[in-house]
Structures are given as C-alpha cells and as structure tokens.
Amino acid sequence: MADRIDPADEAGVIEAVRQAVAKRTPLAVEGRGSKRAMLRPVQAGRTLSTGGLTGITLYRPEEMVLSARAGTPVAEIEAELARHNQVIPAEPPDLAALFGHAIPSTIGGMVATNLSGPRRIGPGGALRDQLLGIRMVTGHAELVRSGGRVHKNVTGLDLCKLLAGSHGTLGVLTEVTLKLAPRPEAGLTVALPVPGLAQGVAALSAGLGSPYGVSGAALLPAGWRGSGGPLAVLRLEDFARFLPRRAEALRGLLSSFGAAGLIEGDESAALWRDLRDAAPLAAAPDQAIWRISVRPSAAPDLCGRLDQAFEARLLLDWGGGLVWAAGPATAAAHQAVMAATAAAGGVFTLFRAPDPLRVAVPVLPQEAPALRGIADRVKAALDPAAVLNPGRMR
C-alpha cells in the first residue's frame, strides 16, 4: 500500500518522519495496529509502522534487563523471558479479544500506551516504572535516547515517562529497554463472595493492607465464572511453599467479610489472564469500553452513578482503583462517565468505541488550563510540525 510506510530500521523511520515534515503530511504512527481502535482515529493520510523493527537486542537475565526493537511482539518477548523464568512485572494485557482481532501487540505500542495488568498494584508498579530506556525519533526527525539500560538512572529529564502513555504523539519509539522480574514460582487466588461493590472494595483494601504480598485484587461481576453475586479475588504469588500459610492467614483476615475459598493452579492463572485482558467485557463489540483510574474508595460510588446512567457492565481491578466499564456507545453514556469520573476525582480513557462516538467526544479528560499551555508547548518542542498522530489524544 502506497500510504503505508514499513521501515526495516531506525534510519528508515527517521527518513519517513523527515519526509512527512518536509511535505507537511501527517503520519498515523503504529506498531502493528493492534490498538488502532483506542482513543480517537488519527487524522493522517499515511501510516508509519514500526512493525518491521523487530528483535531482542539485549537480554541479560542476571541483570534483569531486556532491550527490544519497538516492533517486537510482546508475546515473542514473553516467550523468551519464560525460558529464563522471568516476566515483565507490569503484566501487560493482550487486548486482541477486546478489540476483536488477532493482531499481536508490539512492545513499542505497549509502552506508548503504558498499559499494565493486575500486578500494577504491587511494588513493581506500572509498565512506565519498568521502562529503563528508550530510543525514539522525534518530530524533528532526530534520534533521541533517554534513560539507558541500568536500573537506576536520574540523569536529565525523564523523557521515558513522558513518552510512555503519549500514544505516539511525541515521538516514534524505535527501541525500548525494560526492567524484568523473576516469574513467581506459583500463584493462587483467595475468592470471597461479597454482597456488593462497597463491601468488595473494602475486602480488597483489607487484603492489600495485609503483609501477605497480595499481587492482584479485583472484583468480578456477578455471573462471571458461574458466581451468583460479585466475587472479590485476591492473588498471592511467590515460591509455592510459602503460599498455603499466607492464603490461610489472608482468609482469616478476611473472615469478617465472609468465608473465602481458594482457586489454585491453572484455574487461578486463567482467571488473572482474563482479568488482565478485561476478557469479560469483550462481548458486545458495538458497545463502548471505558478505562477509569480512580481512588479505590471512590469506586463504589462511581460505579453506582454509572449504573444509574446506563446498563453498565463493570469490572474492577487494582483494589478498586481501576474500573473497566462497558455500556452503550452513546454521547449520553460518555457524558455520564465524564461526570462520574470527575466527581470521583479520577481520570477516564475512552478505550474502545465505534468511530462515530470516538470522533465526537473527548476521549481523555481535559487538562487544567495551565497544563494545557504546557502540553501544547511540550508537543511543539517534540513535534513542531504536528506530524505525529494528530488528533489521537485530543
């Protein structure tokens, strides 16, 4: 396709951006396009893909560090890590089912969207916290590196964090370096039926406030996996021999909320994979999906408001701090999400929606006026001709 540029290397990316700037023809920047349906459609005639920049360029298991070109599929990296019993600690999701396709996520796309799974609540933090270094091509068609390949680095402004979650609007990532962690030897789930969201979030808070190392804390909607009501699930991961005692202690701690059961082995692993990928929401492809980040104690009220506004399908992760909501792809529903999120002091992302909706509404919250000016100037500093993903974020 003439309107698709697929460079095989960094020099090709630089050349593509140089031409885009010279001809003033904006670019839709993507890896393989697995998250093309996120946020707003890009207003550009040409697509620049980093899908051709593949391969792991450095992997030192004993230093827990890996570098890969931006187009390397996440699954390929995870397979290589598995051979050394290591993982990307943030547990990045595989959203193919949610977006209804079979396109693999690339590592560059994952970093550019800064998506983390259930383990984000643990001490390892978000994907952006594990981003040690980047190479990117800016809108000046220049190669810029930030960070490096060592775990601790505070040299200069942290452009890694700025680029993580910038959705390709500030630079084209060509290579990323990540901090790794050992793959936990085993995991199991303490599952507690709860009467409602408020009790559920309270139970998750109790678990997360315990010293047993909870590495996942979610609230499943009624009906999922055959449960009659909402189910609070808490994951423990560590060496297998440590888990039985901790699970017992956690169940004891939660006994005031009710009797908790155990889900073990593959069943537990599958549950957290589904949660990571927001799989329960994948059905009904014409519905909109919002991803809302909120203070956990504000989640029940937020969910109540959404429920009142439309028939919301809800999934809570991060101890209640992450609310996935699915509902009708209407401006009214979106208004309700914006209002409820603002009231809760949180932030939303219109994660998936049919084009007419995502073209018409703000897909992200508006920034405070002072930050808006700064955002415009930062964008101009990195992409003065505005050739990178115009319209994607606002």
Place this chain on the structure above:
Amino acid sequence: MIALPEPDAAVLARRDTILRDLCRLVPDGPFGPGVIGDAVRLRVYETDGLSAYRQPPLAVVLPTSTEEVAAVLRYCHKEKIRVVPRGAGTSLSGGALPLADAVVIGLMRMNRILEVDFDDRLAVVEAGVTNLGITQAVAGDGFFYAPDPSSQLACMIGGNVMMNSGGAHCLKYGVTAGNLLGVTFVTIEGEVVRVGGGHLDAAGYDWLGLITGSEGQLGLVTEVTVRILRAAEGARAMLAAFRSNEVAGQVVDAIIGSGIIPVALEFMDRPAIHACEAFANAGYPLDAEAMLIIEVEGDTAEQDDLLGSLAAICNRFDPISLRVAETAEQSLAIWKGRKGAFGAVGRISPDYLCMDGTIPTGELPHVLRRIGEMSDSYGLKVANIFHAGDGNLHPLIMFDANDPDSFRKAEAFGADILKLCVEVGGCLTGEHGVGVEKRDLMSVQFTETELRQQRAVKSAFDPDWLLNSAKVFPLEGNPALAPRAHG
C-alpha cells in the same frame, strides 16, 4: 571548580526593593521570619550536601502555604528574578546551591501531614515533611513509605520527588517515582496545578513522571500524595564476605539468577569495610576483599528458608565468612556499619566526594579495578559502596579541603569515574541527580541533539529559564545565560 554564571547586576542593584516586596508576600509567622535578607543568616543557606560549593543567595523566603509559594513565583516571574527551590538542602550534587542573584524558596515550613488513608493506602503531605516523618506517621498502623534514602531523617519529600531519590530497599520497592500518586505543582507563572491525585495511572501525558526527578527545573512542588505500603511481617539480614570483588560480583549474579529478589543487596569493598568497622565495630571481616549485606522479608519461617537458600548460594563461592542473623538485633548489627558508612569515611577523611554512577552489575569487577588504578594515579583514597542489585555505585573519594590541589584532583577523579560508568553502559547518576556537580558531564552521556531536546522540554515549562538555572544543563546551551557568558 564548576563555573557559576555572572550574577545579573540589575537584579543585585534592586535587592532592597525585592526584599521589601517579598516581605509583603510572605509575612513573618509565629515560628520565624518569612524572608531572610541579612548576610549572617543567609549563610545558613549558602550550600547543600555538596559543601565544597558555597554561594549566599540574594534572599531566602520561607512560605507556609501553596498560595504564598505561588505569589512569590508570580512575583519572580514578573520581575525576571531567578529562583532556587530548596527542601532540607541535603542534595549531594549541589542541586539546592543558591545563586547570587536568586531567591531561594525554602519549603521547610510547609511540614504538615494533611491526610492519611489506610484503606486507599496513601498519605497527602506538604513538601517540607521529612522522608522519615511520613513513615513515622503511619508506622503505628503497620505501614511505611518505601523509598528510604540514607538521609531520610533530614531530607524532605519535595526534595525526594525532585531528585527521584532511591534507598537501600529500592531493589524490591522501587524508587520515589513508583511510590507517588500526585503532587500540587506551582508553575513559574504562579499557577497552581494538581497533577495526579489518589489514583494510580494518568490518562494523557504523564506529567507526574516528567516532574519526578526534574531537579527543580520545571516548577515547585508544595504537596505530595504518596503510596504507603503495609510493612512485611519481618526482615532479617545476612553478611557474606569474599576473597575478591570478582567473586562477590558472581555471587550477586547467582542470587538474581536464582529468582530470589532480596529487599536489599549491598556491596562494600575492602576500604569501605575497614572504614565502617573502625567506626561502628560491627564485626565486619577485615581479611575480606568484598562483602555483601543481603536482607530478606517474610515471616520467620520464610526468612529462614530464603536465608538458607542464599547461604547455600554464597557457599558455592568459598566465602571467607558467612553470618546469618538469628534475631532482629543481630540484623541491626549487620546493618550498623553500612548505615554509618558516610560518617565512617568522614572520620578517616573529613572531606570526601560521594559519587553516584550506575553500571550494569556485570561490569562491577572491571569498574572497581579501574577505579583502583585511578586511585593510585591520583594519589587519593577511595571506598566503594554499591547497591549491587541495581548497579548503583557510590565511590567515596577522600581529599583534603584545605589543599585546593587535592580538591581539584578529587573532582577530576570523580569525573573520570562517571565517564567510565557511561563507557561501560551505565549513567552519570543513579539517585543523587545532576545538579551543578555533573552538569558539565552531561555531554558525555547525551548527544547535543538529546540535550537540545531536553532543554526544549524545560523551556516549555520555564521559557525564561528562571528555575534553578545553571544546574543540570551545561551553561553553553542555557538560553538565559549564554549571551552573558559570552560577554
């Protein structure tokens, strides 16, 4: 010596007016003056943890609220007066070093804990609350604030945010950036912006991530929302000593390779062991070339299990001695020497420079060998302390401050070490920041294009370069100073 820019004569000439105006903006309070202008009391603020550099500022203001900070910034912006933000002044890179024509904004009077929420596991505190103060406020309920710089008794959370500080336990718990939820940020124009809040992830650009570690270049932070964590059931340490740096380096690799991530994994070389032992009588093995302190967490049985596995790994490398703490007291004894390391080196040599590069951990033996050679050729002693799990190396270079030549040599030695860190794939600073100290070395790590890009991002926040100028970026490319620097 690193050059400081010529002060702006026009600003110096207006000093009296400026002081009068500042006094109106920040009145005296019950606990002391709002503005300090007399020469004697300004000297308290003339330096920070990099005490070889001294420069009294034009004035110091000590606001007690975000509104006062905003008013001072609005004023300085309008009058084009430079600003140096300051927390406790423990920066080891000269990050809080004043400039002669600058107003220092000290946050130490903003020291209230505003909110603690155990259910949401967060605390909202003012920028002048000390790092340890946060943990003390939540420890009664079994919680703590994870990043623990050795300066935690004194250093303030605002300074921690701006330096993205680390600590001995960041191998497991991460650095400051991963433990923040939000800040109240005041721009140079005096606009107050809430960035982040009680939630984990930003939607849109990650301003919190960019502000963290920005060394006062982008704006001031007046309030911080931190994550607090439930403390582990218990922790215990062990000590293992080896015949060579190489062997100790292999042990570190073997530990990480085993899948056990200790909460702390500290390395000391022979001079560091000797200095600490003389100071603390911790019972460190004086015949060792290298020593590791390894700490694990869990309940007693888990600690026993993990320490047993770690001891087995150490035993494969023919240790000179191996000491596994049986009790919390024995653990403290193992840590005692390491925690007093700076004081210990200070006793051998009252003056030392604490360097802070990071290297890929596999390069440790090579880097220590090269540092040893440099030590011989400069004729200056050095002791090395290393956060071995994450590659952060702290060589302490001893010199004599009464001998200018000795100081010059120490600075050159330090610069050579940092260049070596970059050469082997590491970086100039792992946790202490660039400040003035490493400002002129930035071009060793970054290309001119990369520096230009970083400067452009700074300019987006601070177009006139009034905030902490003459730090972080080499003077040549500094748009506010360059014309003057070239006459």
